[in-house]
Structures are given as C-alpha cells and as structure tokens.
Amino acid sequence: MGNIVVAIKQVFDTEAxxxxxxxxxxDQGVKLVVNPFDEFAIEEALxxxxxxxxxxxxxxxxxxxxxxxxxxxxLAMGADKGIHVDISSxxxxxxxxxxxxxxxxxxxxxxxxxxxxxxAIDDGSxxxxxxxxxxxxxxxxxxxxxxxxxxxTATVSREIDGGTETIxxxxxxxFTAQKGLNEPRLPSMMGIMKAKKKDLTVLTPADLGVDAxxxxxxLEYSLPPARAAGKKLTxxxxxxxxxxxxxxxxxxxxx
Amino acid sequence: MDFGLTEEQQMVQDMAKRFAEDEIAPYIxxxxxNHHYRREILTKxxxxxLLGWSIxxxxxxxxxxxxxxxxxxxxxxxxxxxxxxxxxxxxxxxAFTINEYGTEEQKQKYIPGLVSGxxxxxxxxxxxxxxxxxxxxKTTAEDKGDHWLLNGSKMWISxxxxxxxxxxxxxxxxxxxxxxxxxFVIDYRDIEGCERIPIHSKVGMWPAPTSELVFENxxxxxxxxLGEEGKGFQICMWMLNNTRMGCATGSAxxxxxxxxxxxxxxxxxxxxxQPIGKFQAIQHQIATLKLEEDAAKYLVYRAxxxxxxxxxxxxxxxxxxxxxxxxxxxxxxLAMKIYGAYGYSTEYPCGRWLRDAKQFETLExxxxxxxxxxxxxxxxYQPNR
Numbered sequence: 001m002g003n004i005v006v007a008i009k010q011v012f013d014t015e016a017x018x019x020x021x022x023x024x025x026x027d028q029g030v031k032l033v034v035n036p037f038d039e040f041a042i043e044e045a046l047x048x049x050x051x052x053x054x055x056x057x058x059x060x061x062x063x064x065x066x067x068x069x070x071x072x073x074x075l076a077m078g079a080d081k082g083i084h085v086d087i088s089s090x091x092x093x094x095x096x097x098x099x100x101x102x103x104x105x106x107x108x109x110x111x112x113x114x115x116x117x118x119x120a121i122d123d124g125s126x127x128x129x130x131x132x133x134x135x136x137x138x139x140x141x142x143x144x145x146x147x148x149x150x151x152x153t154a155t156v157s158r159e160i161d162g163g164t165e166t167i168x169x170x171x172x173x174x175f176t177a178q179k180g181l182n183e184p185r186l187p188s189m190m191g192i193m194k195a196k197k198k199d200l201t202v203l204t205p206a207d208l209g210v211d212a213x214x215x216x217x218x219l220e221y222s223l224p225p226a227r228a229a230g231k232k233l234t235x236x237x238x239x240x241x242x243x244x245x246x247x248x249x250x251x252x253x254x255x
Numbered sequence: 256m257d258f259g260l261t262e263e264q265q266m267v268q269d270m271a272k273r274f275a276e277d278e279i280a281p282y283i284x285x286x287x288x289n290h291h292y293r294r295e296i297l298t299k300x301x302x303x304x305l306l307g308w309s310i311x312x313x314x315x316x317x318x319x320x321x322x323x324x325x326x327x328x329x330x331x332x333x334x335x336x337x338x339x340x341x342x343x344x345x346x347x348x349x350a351f352t353i354n355e356y357g358t359e360e361q362k363q364k365y366i367p368g369l370v371s372g373x374x375x376x377x378x379x380x381x382x383x384x385x386x387x388x389x390x391x392x393k394t395t396a397e398d399k400g401d402h403w404l405l406n407g408s409k410m411w412i413s414x415x416x417x418x419x420x421x422x423x424x425x426x427x428x429x430x431x432x433x434x435x436x437x438x439f440v441i442d443y444r445d446i447e448g449c450e451r452i453p454i455h456s457k458v459g460m461w462p463a464p465t466s467e468l469v470f471e472n473x474x475x476x477x478x479x480x481l482g483e484e485g486k487g488f489q490i491c492m493w494m495l496n497n498t499r500m501g502c503a504t505g506s507a508x509x510x511x512x513x514x515x516x517x518x519x520x521x522x523x524x525x526x527x528x529q530p531i532g533k534f535q536a537i538q539h540q541i542a543t544l545k546l547e548e549d550a551a552k553y554l555v556y557r558a559x560x561x562x563x564x565x566x567x568x569x570x571x572x573x574x575x576x577x578x579x580x581x582x583x584x585x586x587x588x589l590a591m592k593i594y595g596a597y598g599y600s601t602e603y604p605c606g607r608w609l610r611d612a613k614q615f616e617t618l619e620x621x622x623x624x625x626x627x628x629x630x631x632x633x634x635x636y637q638p639n640r
C-alpha cells in the first residue's frame with residue numbers, strides 16, 4: 001500500500017469559552033487545536049506507516065487562514081506533507097460544499113486509504129468525511145475502533161448496540177476514527193523542528209475548480225439559556241417532602 | 256521587541272502542557288504520598304526531546320534553545336514542581352556542561368544517553384559543611400597515575416542515588432582554593448567505593464530524590480576528568496549559570512500555579528452570597544499574585560533570551576532566580592490564605608506549593624548569594640558573564 005490521506009479540521013479548544021458577537025461565533029482570543037477525533041486518525045495513519053504499511057501520510061485540511069497551524073501539528077506528530085485548502089475567501093460553507101472541496105483536495109494526491117475523525121467537536125455534523133467518500137466514489141465505514149489492512153482488503157470493527165461489528169471492505173476506502181482506536185502521540189521537539197521543513201501546499205478554491213454552492217443556511221446561533229436558579233422549599237419537613245415528591249413527578253418528570 | 260511566541264514555541268508550549276497534564280498530573284498524589292520517583296516519566300521526557308535543549312543534534316539534541324526550553328519547563332513545573340529538576344539534572348547540568356568542556360569521547364559516551372532519558376543524570380557540588388562557599392569543599396580526588404582516587408562526601412544531591420551518570424566536583428590540589436578544584440564525569444554503574452544514601456527528611460519536593468554520596472577510596476578512571484585539572488570552579492560557575500535557569504523557571508511556574516489555582520477558587524467559593532473574588536480584599540491578593548507571576552515569568556524570558564543570544568546573562572539569571580523564589584513563596588503563602596481551611600488541608604495543593612516553594616530560596620545559590628552577584632555586578636566589583 002502506498003499513501004494514506006488524513007483529513008483534519010482545526011477547531012476551538014475544548015476549554016474555549018463560546019461567545020456570540022454580531023450573529024457569529026467569536027474566535028476572539030480562542031485557542032485553536034486539531035479536532036481531537038482527528039488525532040486518532042493521524043495516529044492510526046502514522047502507526048500503519050511505521051509498521052511498513054504505507055510510504056507516505058498526507059494531511060488535508062479545508063479551513064481558514066489559521067488551519068496551517070493544525071496541519072503543522074500533524075506534521076510534527078510525523079505526517080509527511082500537508083495540503084491546506086484555504087477557504088477564507090468563501091465565507092460560511094455547509095457540509096456539502098466542504099465535502100466537495102475535501103474530496104477534490106484528496107484527489108490531488110494518490111491514496112489507498114483515507115482517514116478522518118468521526119466527528120468534529122465544533123459543529124458535530126459527522127458528515128463531511130463520509131460525504132467526501134461518496135464524492136470520491138469509495139466506500140466508507142464510520143466510527144471504527146480497529147483497523148487491519150491485508151493486501152487490498154481492510155478489516156475494521158466498530159461498536160454497535162450490545163456488541164462489536166466486524167466489517168471487511170476493499171480499499172481504497174475511507175474510515176472515520178472513534179475514541180479508543182489508539183492513543184495519539186504528542187509531537188516531539190524533534191518532530192516540531194522537522195515540521196518546519198515539510199511541504200505544505202496551499203490550494204485556493206479556484207485551484208480545485210469546485211462548483212458548489214451551499215445547500216443549507218445557518219439562520220442563527222444562540223447560546224444555551226443560563227441555568228435557572230434552584231427552587232428552595234420551606235416549611236415543615238413532612239409538607240416539604242410531599243411538595244418535593246410532587247414537583248419531581250409533575251414538574252421535573254424524573255419519578 | 257517581541258513578547259509573543261513563534262508558531263514553533265507555541266507548539267512546544269502546547270505539547271509540554273499536554274505532556275504534564277497527561278503523564279505527570281495523574282500520579283502527583285500517589286507519588287507525593289510515597290515519596291516515589293517515577294523514572295518512566297523521565298524516559299518519556301527523553302523520548303519527546305524534553306531533555307535535549309541547546310545540545311547539538313549529533314548527540315541527540317532537539318535542535319531548540321533557551322526560549323523553547325524555559326517555555327516547556329514552565330508548563331511542566333506549573334503542574335508538578337518536582338519534575339522541573341530533570342531538565343537541570345540531565346540536560347543543563349551534565350549534558351550541556353560535557354558538551355562545552357568534554358572530549359569528543361566523553362561527549363559521545365554520555366550526552367546521547369542523558370538526552371534520550373536512557374541515563375538519569377546528576378551533579379554534585381554541596382557537602383555537609385560546604386554550601387555557598389564552594390571553594391572550601393573537602394572531597395578530594397588524588398591523582399594515582401593510572402586512576403583518580405575519590406574520598407569525601409557530598410550532600411543534598413538531586414538524583415544522587417537514582418542517577419546513572421553525573422558530575423562530581425572535588426579538590427585536586429589541596430590548599431589551592433577555587434583554583435584547586437576539578438570536575439569529573441562519573442559513571443556510577445561502573446565504580447566501587449561509593450555509597451549512595453537516600454535522604455527522606457525533606458520538607459518538600461518529595462517525588463524528586465535527594466541523596467548523600469559517600470566516596471571511600473573510590474577509584475575512577477583517568478579519563479573521568481572533565482576539562483582541565485584545576486578548572487573545576489570555573490566549570491562549576493558556568494554550569495550553575497545554566498542550571499539556575501531551572502530554579503528561576505520552576506519557581507516562576509510555581510507562582511503561576513498558585514495564582515491560577517487561587518483565581519479559580521475565588522470564582523467557585525461563595526461566602527456572604529457571592530464568589531469571594533468579588534471582595535476587594537481578595538481582589539488585591541489576586542492582583543498581587545498576578546503581579547508576581549508576570550514579573551517572575553518575564554525575568555525568566557529575558558535571561559533565556561540573553562543566553563540564546565550568547566550575551567552576558569549572569570546578573571539577569573540571578574535576578575530571575577531571586578525574584579522567582581520570592582514570587583513562589585509569596586504566591587504559595589497567599590494561595591493558602593485564599594483557600595482558607597481547604598488550603599491547610601492536604602486534599603488541596605496549597606501545602607505542596609508552599610513546601611516546594613521554600614526549596615528555591617536555598618537551592619543552587621541561596622537568595623543571599625544571588626543578591627551578592629546582582630549587587631557585585633551592579634557595583635562593578637565583578638564581571639557579568
């Protein structure tokens with residue numbers, strides 16, 4: 001097997017405080033990281049390569065002007081080269097458009113396997129990677145916990161309700177990684193130094209010749225309502241206990 | 256002037272923070288309680304290149320320098336002060352000094368193992384009756400023609416009984432004062448006549464081993480001498496000017512840990528119907544913590560920048576070290592006050608912070624010695640190296 005492509009997305013750090021300003025989610029002062037589920041995909045690709053199962057690992061990311069930081073983190077972990085599809089000129093895109101760009105970018109390099117995280121922790125759509133597989137005309141399996149390649153066949157397993165499902169599938173194919181597939185490594189200092197010298201190609205929408213307009217449109221972003229204050233019951237113990245039971249049954253509907 | 260981190264330095268910071276949170280934080284309580292040195296943490300540090308600062312790549316160095324080193328060390332020390340010692344113990348102490356003064360053979364023999372974490376390293380200067388007055392040390396190394404014979408003892412040696420290799424300073428010309436000292440590289444796995452006794456009575460830094468070393472007619476090979484005979488004091492001062500950055504950075508990071516912990520606690524702890532951070536008295540304490548944290552941190556960066564640019568850094572290093580100690584002790588003290596009764600409980604980290612903070616005032620030059628260096632240079636009594 002020759003090459004593995006890993007699709008990654010740069011997302012807000014899990015500890016980021018979300019604020020909305022001017023109808024948009026503000027990225028002011030927010031730390032950006034590689035989507036944690038994509039780290040499993042990167043690690044799996046590197047493990048396959050280190051075991052002699054692949055020659056090259058290419059990172060592809062469709063994102064804004066800061067996306068190269070995420071790509072370089074993946075290069076520091078050990079990936080060989082990166083492709084950034086710079087969509088900062090496009091404004092807001094939906095999963096359909098993102099999948100079109102991702103697929104076209106993946107197709108610029110030879111690939112035998114495409115890996116991605118099963119979900120991006122920001123919008124949580126779980127769509128882009130599998131839709132890209134559809135555009136590329138290759139099969140896909142989501143949320144895998146184990147991956148074995150033998151010749152031109154991949155055997156993957158994933159958790160299903162009450163058990164494990166094992167699937168055999170011809171490659172090239174796309175798989176999305178579930179937490180538990182592996183333990184992602186941290187980039188080493190030497191890896192960080194090497195990443196500087198690795199090839200990072202930037203492609204513009206024009207380079208890829210994608211003709212796609214969003215099929216869905218975000219109307220509004222809103223923050224979850226602030227947690228309401230608790231209710232305090234006062235009075236005789238027997239009365240408050242009865243009141244509490246009533247509220248739990250009728251209002252909170254938990255008993 | 257630029258106060259920002261480069262993209263690589265940002266990655267170093269992120270990586271060190273994650274390393275500390277994933278690989279060190281889960282063991283803090285257990286290792287504190289058992290005074291346990293978890294060697295596998297050092298191994299992992301080596302694998303990730305966290306022990307290879309300013310070391311040529313041919314000996315396994317990570318290709319990075321002082322700015323990146325202090326950035327990484329800061330994140331590690333913020334999580335657990337004890338683990339800041341390994342960077343001095345392996346890299347800035349023995350490896351970096353061997354790289355500066357050693358023969359090609361010594362470099363090849365010792366540096367790669369110290370940098371990869373295969374070896375635990377150390378350096379031994381202090382003796383029971385010799386602290387600040389290094390020139391008065393009593394341990395001797397006698398030239399026996401085909402070997403050196405070590406006699407004497409060393410005290411308060413970080414990693415003394417856990418290390419594989421280390422530097423030992425000893426008198427080779429009696430009565431020669433500072434000009435009678437020499438430095439040796441010792442392979443502890445390969446010598447007889449050295450008893451290594453763990454010291455368990457420390458107030459803090461429990462997971463970082465400290466030892467007494469007793470040399471009794473201990474034969475060491477002729478080629479164990481590092482640099483020239485009689486140049487030990489010079490080598491020692493050169494080394495301390497580097498290893499002291501470990502103290503400066505570690506103490507500044509400890510001050511930051513206290514500040515961040517206290518601020519979080521202030522937002523969670525409710526008294527009189529509001530978070531205690533809403534009270535002006537508490538706000539001033541938090542502000543004091545922040546002032547100390549920032550001042551200590553940027554003094555560390557300045558000293559690191561001078562070193563990276565090969566400019567005189569001794570005074571700046573002493574300033575960073577003295578100020579870091581002050582910030583750490585004051586920070587730990589204030590944090591314990593802010594946490595109240597919980598601060599005094601061993602369930603919270605305040606006790607550890609305070610215990611660990613106090614080491615910095617003594618280690619690698621007491622604050623008095625550093626004040627002497629700072630003042631002496633300022634008055635023109637000594638050069639700024």
